[in-house]
Amino acid sequence: MKIFRLILLILHLGILFLLLGSLMNAYIPPKIFPWFNLLSLGFPILIISYIILTIFWVFSWKKRAFIFMFAGLAFINPVKRWVNFSTDKKGASTIKVVSFNIKGGTMGQKNIEDFLKSQNADVILLQEDGGRQFPVLKDYQRTASNGYISILTKHKILNDKLIYSSDETEGIPAGLQADIEIRGKVYKFLNIYLYPFKFEKDMVRLNGDSDANEQKLKDVVKRLIPTFKKHQGQVDVLRRTIESSPYPVILTGDFNSVPNSYEYYHLSAGLEDAFLTAGKGSATSFHDYKFPIRIDYVFSSESIRAVSYVVDRSVSLSDHYPVISELSLGEK
Structure with a gap:
């Protein structure tokens, strides 16, 4: 079970860095580094995966859940550009x-x-x-x-x-x-x-x-x-x-x-x-x-x-x- 959670933690951290990479489009143009723009296409899948893994940590009673929840605040406006109320x-x-x-x-x-x-x-x-x-x-x-x-x-x-x-x-x-x-x-x-x-x-x-x-x-x-x-x-x-x-x-x-x-x-x-x-x-x-x-x-x-x-x-x-x-x- 520890190995499984370690794999999920590594996966979750990887998704977080990819999501942060998509925010770099505000600063880095495609002619310098186009791969950040590529990440924006996968944003819906990345953010859904991020939320699911965060919920997993919440129900697992792991303190890391609070860290991921806090980091997730950076993506409130990016999410609202897709889904808003x-x-x-x-x-x-x-x-x-x-x-x-x-x-x-x-x-x-x-x-x-x-x-x-x-x-x-x-x-x-x-x-x-x-x-x-x-x-x-x-x-x-x-x-x-x-x-x-x-x-x-x-x-x-x-x-x-x-x-x-x-x-x-x-x-x-x-x-x-x-x-x-x-x-x-x-x-x-x-x-x-x-x-x-x-x-x-x-x-x-x-x-x-x-x-x-x-x-x-x-x-x-x-x-x-x-x-x-x-x-x-x-x-x-x-x-x-x-x-x-x-x-x-x-x-x-x-x-x-x-x-x-x-x-x-x-x-x-x-x-x-x-x-x-x-x-x-x-x-x-x-x-x-x-x-x-x-x-x-x-x-x-x-x-x-x-x-x-x-x-x-x-x-x-x-x-x-x-x-x-x-x-x-x-x-x-």
Whole structure:
């Protein structure tokens, strides 16, 4: 029994160090050490394992349980970025924002149009829009689509511009900015679509062949690491756009990055995560792999307060669920 507990203790300590490693994404960029960013993908499994082992020590009446419980406090906010239970919020002068990766409309163009129209949103931010037109949304102004991202709004668009990183070679923008006048005040909306990993299910589906599975894992890592590094260049240019904005910022989109990643820490710096403020339950927004993955977000300047945040899981029109948030534009 002592040997068994020793093995569990070593395992628990190992998981703790891996979790602490994921926190290093706030400080160490992928181009220097990409492996910390890799840990963020496994955060749900790591934290669940950590909690189970902590409970084991509690019921074993071991003093080390208190040490692990105290160390676990460092992961309260990282956990809340995945699963949160906020209280109901109220706010005046709200706008409704919808962010949705529609996967080119390949799963039903008309159903997507009907869904977007039914939302009656102030601003709709689409990723992977495929350059499709939305004739039923005739009351909306729209930025020119480049086939990847676009913004539609009932309000006046003053200007818009695609944002590219300096090392972009495939013509995929990091984001789209649009200055939109709402009720006499201007807000900068940023629609983000960080470079995709371009995985197919067969590439990550394991089977009984250990050699084949090992090769799949190696191929996955080979695809992840360069993409993390590419994201760093995109994040750099997006941060400059945020920091130079003369207007309050509302940033949404498909980050192709999970919470606690380098991308999350640096894009959210100085902004508020609407899910942390007003979200309830799970923030999982990508559902194609049957694994809890949150890669769609709504952030805003501190002068803008989230009143509600919903991941609409009743809508199966893409491999993403739409993210819907109401934002109060009044001062806190």
